Amino acid sequence: MSDKPGRPRSATIKDVAREAGVSYSTVSRVLNDYRHVHPDKRRRVLDAMERLGYTVNLQARSLAGGRSQMVGLVVHDLGNPYTAQIVQSIDEELATAGYELALHTTHGHHHKEAVYVDLLTHGLADGVLMLIPLGPTPYLRQLRDRNYPYVILSDHQQHDGYSPVVTTTSRQGAVDVMQCLIELGHRRIGFIGGRHDFVSAAERLDAYRAALAACNLSFDPALVQAGDYQYRSGYAAATALLDLPQPPTAIFAANDLMAFAVYDVARSRGIRIPKDLSVVGFDDVPQASYMHPPLTTVRQPLIEMGRTAARLLLQAIENPAQPADMVVLPTELVIRDSCQPPAHFSRRFPSTTAETKGV
Amino acid sequence: MSDKPGRPRSATIKDVAREAGVSYSTVSRVLNDYRHVHPDKRRRVLDAMERLGYTVNLQARSLAGGRSQMVGLVVHDLGNPYTAQIVQSIDEELATAGYELALHTTHGHHHKEAVYVDLLTHGLADGVLMLIPLGPTPYLRQLRDRNYPYVILSDHQQHDGYSPVVTTTSRQGAVDVMQCLIELGHRRIGFIGGRHDFVSAAERLDAYRAALAACNLSFDPALVQAGDYQYRSGYAAATALLDLPQPPTAIFAANDLMAFAVYDVARSRGIRIPKDLSVVGFDDVPQASYMHPPLTTVRQPLIEMGRTAARLLLQAIENPAQPADMVVLPTELVIRDSCQPPAHFSRRFPSTTAETKGV
DNA sequence: TTGAAAGCGCTAACAT
C-alpha cells in the first residue's frame, strides 16, 4: 500500500510544499503554470522541487482528472522501416505539442490490441493512435461510444464508417503498378501479398485481379503467393514464384521489404533485374532508392501520414466534441530502374493507357 | 475533475459492486484473485463485470500501491532489425509472466531518456529496461539509489560498476573480425563506425586499432568512416571508402545495416563481393544470411539478450532486495561468403593465428 | 468471509 515493496518513495507534492513552506495546492499551481501565484512563492517552490528532485506522478495527475500529456500508439510490427518512419514522425509532431508517446507492439497477435487499447484508454493516455493492418473491430466501437479520442492510421481504404482515419490512395497505387507493368508488356505478373487478414493485402490483391481483368489478362492463381510483409516471407514467396515451370516476367510485392527479398532471390539465381525480371514494391521506404537497381515502388507519404494522424488526434483531444474526419493522402508511383519490358516482348503496339482504363 | 472533458467515464469497481450487490472491496478481492471469496459472490461479481464491460484502471491500481504489471523499455532507435528482434523477445518473455511492455523511443535524442525514465519509474511501470547505446548517466544512479528495478541491455562492455546489465562479448567479436580479415591477407581494411558517443562504436573502433597494432599493421585514418548505425550513413561511408585513391580490400561495418549499404554501393560500381571486396558486418540480423553473398558477421544473441534482460528484471521486481548481476553472453563470428583473400594476395605463408595473438 | 475506511499523489472546485 505504501510504495512498491522495498522501494523508498520519491518526493511528492506534499514534500515539496513542506520544504517550500506553502500549501500543497500552491505547488500544484506552479506545476500547472497557474496565473495567480506570487513570484516569490513560485521561486521557493521551484527551488524546493529542485532540491528534492521532484517529478510529477503522471498517474496521480491523470487519475485526478488532469491530462497525462501522453498518447498511446499501438502497432503490430516493429522492425519494418514503414512503421519506423511513421512512428518517428508521430513522435516529432507530438513533441512539439508537449506530448509523449507510449508505444505498444502486438507482434501480430490480434488479441493484444484490445488489451493495449484498454490499458491506454483507461486514463493512461489522453488519446490513442492505431497502426494495425486489420479491419473494423469491437474495441474501436467502444472507443467511439465512450467518445474517447483516437485515430486510425491505415494502409488501406476499407473502414467502419465512424472512425477518424488517415489513409492513402493505396488501392489506386496498386492499380498504377499493374498498369505500368502491363503497359510495359508483362503478361505473367507475380504477386506477393500479405496475410489474408491484412486488409491492405487483400486490397492490393484485389487491385491486381481487377487490373488483369480490365486488360483481359487471365488470372493464374499460381502467380499469387502469400507473404506477411516480412523479409523472410518475401524470400520464400519469390523462391516459389521463380521455381514455377513458367515463371513470371515481373513481380509485384505488396511492400518494399518483400521486394528486397525478391532482389536477393533473383541475384542468387543469376536472374538480372530488370533485364530478366521486373520488380515493383510498395511503400517507398528510404532504402528503396538505394537498391541496385533502384526500386520502382508506390510512395506512401509516411512522414505526412504520421504527422497528420498526430495532429488529428491532438485536435480531438483538445476538442472531443468535434469529431475528426477522414483524410486521404495521395500515393505516387515512383518509377525507378527495376522495370522494363519483358525480354521476349516485341513492342508491337505503341504505349497506350486506353486498354487499362476503368480499372 | 470528473473525467477528461466531454468523455463519459467507464465503469469502475464501484459500479460493479453496485451491480453485483456486494461491497467494493469484495470486487477488488476477486480482481486480485483473493482466496477467501464466496464462489457465489465471485460469480456475481464476474458477471457484473462482464455486463458492464469493466476494465481495471491501471493507474489507480498502481497509485494504490498495487503492481501495474507493466514494464517500460526505452530504446533509441526503431526500425533497426537489431532493436526489433530484441524488443520482440522481451515482449514474449514478459507476456508469459503476465506483464505488458510500454516502449518509448528517443530517436537518438539523448535528453529524452531521462524524461521517459522519470515517467516510467514514477509508478507507471514496475521496472524498466534500457536499450541505449550510451555510457553511464545520472538517471541510472538515481534509479539505483531509489532501489528501483531496472536492467540495461548493452551492446558494449563499458559500464558503471553498479547497474545490472546484460551484454555480450562484443569487443572480442570485433577483434575476431579483424583477425579473420588479416589472416585472409587483407592489409587495407576499411572501418565504418558509429557516432562517437555510441560506446559500442568506440569499442569496435578500438578493437580495430588494437588488432591492427597487434599485427604491426599501420593505422590509416582515411580508412575509418563514421556512420550512425543507419543504412544511409553506411551508404555514405562506403562511398567515401571506395572513392579513396587507394581503396580498402575489405570493409568492416560496425553493424549489419551499414554492411548492407556497402553491398549496394559496391554493386552500383561493379565491385564484386567477395572477389574485389570483402565485407563483414555485426549483429547477424535475420536478413544477413539472405544477402547475396550471405554476409559474414558477428552474431549477437539478440533473442537471448532480450529474454535474459526480461528475466533479470522480473527477478528484480519480485525481489528488489537482491541486486541483479551482470550477464555476458557470447558473440560468435559466423563466417559466410562475403570474405576471401584480396585479389592481389598471393598466399605466401600458411594460415596461422600466431601473428595475431595477444590482441 | 465480508464490509468500512484510510490513503496513494494529484487536480479542481470552493473558500478566504
Added chain:
DNA sequence: ATGTTAGCGCTTTCAA
C-alpha cells in the same frame, strides 16, 4: 493570491 477539501479508482489494513 492562497489554503482547504473533496474526490479520481484502487489496494489494503482493520473490524466485524
